[in-house]
Amino acid sequence: MEFFTTIVQILDSTVRLSVPLLLACLAGLYSERSGIFDIGLEGKMLAGAFAAGAAAAVMGSAWAGLAMAVLISVGLALVHGFASITHRGNQIVSGVAINFVAAGSTIILGQAWFSQGGRTPSLAAEGRFGAVNLPFADAVADVPIVGQIYSELLSGHSLLVYFAFAMVPFTWWVLFRTRFGLRLRAVGENPAAVDTAGISVAWLRYRAVICTGILCGFAGAYLALAMNAGFVKDMTAGRGFIALAALIFAKWRPVPAMMACLLFGFLDAAAIRLGGSPLPIVGRVPVQFFQALPYVLTVVLLAGFIGKAIPPRAGGQPYVKER
């Protein structure tokens, strides 16, 4: 029974840890499906986390924090869009620039405003998204297995966790069942086909990067307002890049994207749980080994374990009308 409890606890933290990855991954999905590569997920998430932490600290409201995170992240997404859609710039360069700007400016502004070494002040309960208990969670907590799964694994997460997982079927529905989704997929494959069909390529792609901005803002807000109690410098810790790897791993599809993010989340959770404790047969394994696992997995998966991942065919190329 104790073993089962351990499993449930690991899965529970898997869920928590995979949420920022999942939100960032779905964010990237919108942009990349429209043909705009976005390696600036990391930067938008980081800026969003800072905006969330700062606004929640000043205004004392988690919702204000979330709103500010989305606002800032969408702003950066529009900068990326302006550079790569309107001015047909190099999308990788623009994304890298956003990452640098976010990494630098969050620390400078944090120090200037709060003088806590680049952190934002610790948030009280009303500044955070607390746990939401599902009905009867406490009542069934003692029922073996089913009750435990319900109360530990499914209940007791922040609102943003439920939002992130609800976004998976929603994104699938948008992509494959709506006019917007059809056009979004088309513009990432052959923008000329969209243009000759009388649809504006630029406006369509702008809408896609705005979707990306919104979801990155949610990812940042989750980091600062739910997983932690405030912003800490560089708190995204490469999650934006792991989300990109998950996106490629999932071949730009929403449900596999969720699976990939859960897998990365699980490795993270296992590292925290197992690090330092002796394992059967191999004995004590250094904690760094587990911490490195998600990154090792990223490299191994991208190196070809996943078969050929075919990106949207017009990805990375600015659209220029041909003569």
Add this chain to the structure above:
Amino acid sequence: MAEAAIELVGINKSFGAVHANRDIDLKVHRGTIHGIIGENGAGKSTLMSILYGFYQADSGSISVNGKPTTIDTPNDAIAAGIGMVHQHFMLVENFTVLENVILGAEGEPLLNTSIAKARSELQRLERDYGLEVDPDAVIEQLPVGLQQRVEILKALYRGADILILDEPTGVLTPAEADHLFRILAQLKDEGKTVVLITHKLREIMAITDAVSVMRQGEMVATRKTSETTVEELAELMVGRRVLLRVEKGDANPGDVKLAVRNLTVRDSRGVTMVDNVSFDVRAGEIVGIAGVAGNGQSELIESISGIRRALSGEVTLDGSPIDVTGTADPGELRERGMAHVPEDRHHVGLVLQFEENENSILGYHDKPQYLSGPLLNRDAIVADAKDKIEKYDIRPGNPMLKTANFSGGNQQKIVLAREMDADPGVLIVGQPTRGVDVGAIEFIHKRLIDMRDQGKAVLLISVELDEIRSLSDRILVMFDGRIVGERGPDATEGELGLLMAGVESKEAAE
């Protein structure tokens, strides 16, 4: 006579210093098939792009069905009942036929209802016009002929009354082209108006009611098709008299220069593209390989010329073997007297960003006459380029000009000049006149015949059946990687067309 479906008055359009359309007037009558013919760069496509709202004219006016109409975007054109089938299909390759048809014309924000509506509408169009295609097929798995049909369906689904087709037969087999023409005739019978842009005179004569000729951005003439001739149209296009038929004497075949035995080539996906092919090319003859694009011709010449490694087989040049399955490389073959004019001059034959003189020695740049010590001798190279410009009538005659600034025909002449001037014993030529205008075609054809008459062995590959028939002394037909027949130069188009479609003999077809 009914009012015009389309009337253009005084259309002007410039791109920078290039005046692509100059005071164009055009009247297309309703319910007719109207051809627009002209050389590459004559401004046909620009004019049609203006009509479809892809570009805006600098000045001039457009009337559709007698009403003055402003067309600023493709949407305006669609609303005015104009549909366009582009030369390069505007299809999303991994979408289904249905998804492509509804894209941009979905109606509601949710797809369920629009897909159901499109499905029944497609059935109606299929019934009315004989445009059969599986609505759930994925585009990239359809043959080009069917992809083109999807483009036509897209236009009709949007309620087009006027259909513009830009060079529609370039990618089709003769049989597919005939089918397309039957469809166009049927559309005409249903009262639709068709505008057909082409540079193939034969198509104009076969199907159109009227024809307008463009030359250097100007509309030079409009004729009723029944009242004109191929010769007159060719002269109007080029601005001088053109010999459409290549004049040549009988071939004088000598020794075997190039022998291919049991050659098998696979592409990068592992698909067998050339399957156990054997043939000879003798000195003093042109051997033409006919076939629809994609049946292994490209892989065949790439492998013979050392660009692509073969799986098995033997090739000999002047009696000594070429290691086609191993180390053969183009440089070595060039030294042994084999020259190669590649099919794709933009990606293989030329570096477009280089100056003309640099391209004119590319691949031969380590010959002693171009060197001074370890360095290139620029004066000698430029002098040599000037000499070739003279001999091959390359225009403009400036060896310092960037190659990208030459027209398609002149770029091709640069490649031909380089390869022919090296005086090879064997010349392999792929698509010598693709994207080349009528005047230059005449010149290139004459040069190839000259090579033959000088006792060179020429292997010619072309998807233009006319070109194969008028140049070749022997014609091999390739289908699905195999050589399915050999015919003399007097073979009829129908006979070759059947072979190209994989029908082994006439009897089998009947």
